[in-house]
Amino acid sequence: MESRNQANILAALIKELGTDIVTPGIDVAPRYFTGYGEAPGSRPLALGRPRSVDEVSRIMRLCHRIGVSVVPQGGMTGLAGGAVPLGGEIVLSMERCSGIEEIDAAASTVTVKAGTVLETVQEAVRAAGFELGYDLGARGSCQIGGNLATNAGGSRAIRFGVVRDQVLGLEAVLADGTIVSSLNKMLKNNTGYDWKHLLIGSEGTLGVITRAVLKLYPERPSASTCLCVAPDYQSVVALWQQVRAQLPDASSFEVMWSDFYRYVSANTPGVRAPLPAQQAFYVLIECATAVHDATTSAARLESYLGAWLEAGLVSDAVLASSLQQAQELWLIREGLAIDELPNLINYDVSLPIGLIGEFAERCEKALISRWPQVVSLFFGHLGDSNVHIGVSIAELPGEGVHAVDVVVYDVVSAMGGSVSAEHGIGTHKKPFLGYSRSPAELALMRTLKAALDPKGILNPGKVL
Ligand SMILES: Cc1cc2nc3c(=O)[nH]c(=O)nc-3n(C[C@H](O)[C@H](O)[C@H](O)COP(=O)(O)OP(=O)(O)OC[C@H]3O[C@@H](n4cnc5c(N)ncnc54)[C@H](O)[C@@H]3O)c2cc1C
Incomplete structure (x- = not known):
């Protein structure tokens, strides 16, 4: 009965929009139902690839009338499962609505x-x-x-x-x-x-x-990038305060914990560790200015680096002397090498900046007490109060990812943080939305959802 119903829906979609826009689920390539770094999700009922806002509107009008769910899809790089179909929906890829x-x-x-x-x-x-x-x-x-x-x-x-x-x-x-x-x-x-x-x-x-x-x-053509070592988390916070006060053209303040830096600099092809490993914290600072004066940004950063070294906030530093060197520093921070770790789980949490050092210690301790062999690597956009954690457990227990999530998010919640700083909730963090939002806030979200999507056809099973 269900498959007959699905065949009718597919026929209605193709009749309305044609086979150039609608592809039956059976013929849909896996990239349309596979999230970045994940196993394939469920095959959708169909793929829609509209070329204009009017075609998007026609697809939505029809799906609304016949009550079929739609999963809007971009580049599939989201790390929360939001664009991955759960089965039986229409995937609405926006790839042809471009320009x-x-x-x-x-x-x-x-x-x-x-x-x-x-x-x-x-x-x-x-x-x-x-x-x-x-x-x-x-x-x-x-x-x-x-x-x-x-x-x-x-x-x-x-x-x-x-x-x-x-x-x-x-x-x-x-x-x-x-x-x-x-x-x-x-x-x-x-x-x-x-x-x-x-x-x-x-x-x-x-x-x-x-x-x-x-x-x-x-455009800010004169950019300068440095990597420095901070001896402890207090120094990281003090350094951040100095950067805010002294470098108005700073656009990045990224921090890597020791294990992350050591792992990535040893495992990223073409990259040599620019500073010795085994230090406590590595801070990447980037400044850039629109003024066409190559000395402005670099000279200012260099003079402040000297002052921070003297004050003991920084114990070692390297200033990139070319675009290539700057790109190498960023390659380490982007940390794509950790994607190779077995059963990698990515976390993307935020906490007040002053608490993040303690959070990392508590989180690592909680993970080790449960899984002694765990690898947990901390890094992130610290100036935005955002820390990422790559957790790898070679022999993931029967309870799977959820058990690891509970350990990490319990610490986040106990310290008043957010379970998603930037990647969103999708399906991965849906069971934990209540860790960061109150019942009244969740009720308001449901009211808004019901007002805008009364039939619940837009990306059901995600976020709420
Ligand atoms: C190597 C790497 C680095 C990353 N770095 C960062 C980072 O620094 N900061 C950060 O925030 N994220 C980062 N991400 C996560 C990801 O890139 C972002 O979430 C990005 O914004 C997702 O865009 P996308 O087009 O791939 O969306 P998708 O993954 O296709 O979709 C994400 C969500 O948006 C919805 N969606 C997509 N398009 C539309 C649309 N047109 N209308 C309505 N809903 C839509 C989907 O339904 C889904 O819920 C990174 C990911 C990777 C793989």
């Missing part, structure tokens, strides 16, 4: 379709003398729509804020196919509810993002 519509130099904005890959936008705006206010390691695959839907963070948040702070205008398709559009370019616009902020960070559960207007900043 840059306009760079408005006077307004300092770029208007872009949601399926455009982040790196494509970065290159286009750079050619026009601008840069975007955010950057992520997944830039070559992730899409603007995915970045907005997850309210991504990235490595420039201390300077420009997170993705939410970059969005001036938005266009989206609601669950019933209604197109809502406000491609605003003005910094100030207080006309009623600012609905775009509901969709940003909603992980495809409240609407399909189809276009956006993003802020642009003057």
Whole structure:
């Protein structure tokens, strides 16, 4: 009976939209149901690949009428399972809704379709003398729509804020196919509810993002990057305070704990450890300025490094003398080498900055007391109060990932932190949303979901 019903739905979709847009589930390539670094999820009923907002709207209108669930999908680099179908849905890939519509130099904005890959936008705006206010390691695959839907963070948040702070205008398709559009370019616009902020960070559960207007900043060609060693966590925090006070052009303050640095610098092809391993903390600081004066940024950073060394906040440091050296420092921090660890589980949590050192100690202790052979590697965008943890247990116990999640999130919750700093909730963190949100907040989220998607067809089983 069910398969007959599914055949009818498929036939209705193909009749309405044609086989160029709709692919039956049986023919869908695994990349449309496999999350980054994960085993394949469930095969969808069909794949929809619309080319325009009108086609997105037609798909949503039909699915709303016949009651079929839809999973909006970007570049599939999200690390929370949000874009992976759970079985029987229509996957709505935005990959063909791509392209840059306009760079408005006077307004300092770029208007872009949601399926455009982040790196494509970065290159286009750079050619026009601008840069975007955010950057992520997944830039070559992730899409603007995915970045907005997850309210991504990235490595420039201390300077420009997170993705939410970059969005001036938005266009989206609601669950019933209604197109809502406000491609605003003005910094100030207080006309009623600012609905775009509901969709940003909603992980495809409240609407399909189809276009956006993003802020642009003057390109900052003279960048300087250093890596320093801090002897203890107190020094890391004191260093962060100095950076905030003394280096207004700082855009990254990234921290690596000793084990992470040692593992990644030993296992990243083409990279030699620029500073000896076995130190307590490694801090990567990047400053960049729009002023075309190569000495400005580097000289200032060098003189402050000297002062920090004298004050004992830093015990060793290296300043990149070329773009290639800077890229090598970033390669270590991006830490892709840890993806090779067996049964790797990635965590993405945030806590008040002053508590993160203690959090790492408590979390590691809790993991070791349960699994003595565990490898736990700590690193992150510390200036944003965000720490990532790579946890690898070669012989994962019968209870699986959930048991490890409970250990980590119990410590996060006990210390007043958030179970997701930037990757979102998806399916992976859904059982733990209540660790970071109160019952009243969860009830409000359900009210908003019911108002915008009364039939519950948009990405069901995710977030709430
Ligand atoms: C190597 C690497 C480094 C990373 N670094 C960072 C980092 O520094 N900071 C950070 O925040 N994240 C980071 N991530 C996570 C990931 O890149 C981001 O979450 C990214 O924003 C996801 O974009 P995507 O297009 O791949 O979205 P997907 O994975 O396809 O989807 C993510 C969620 O958004 C929804 N969605 C996608 N497109 C739309 C749309 N058009 N409309 C509505 N909903 C939509 C999906 O349903 C899903 O819930 C990293 C990932 C990797 C693999």
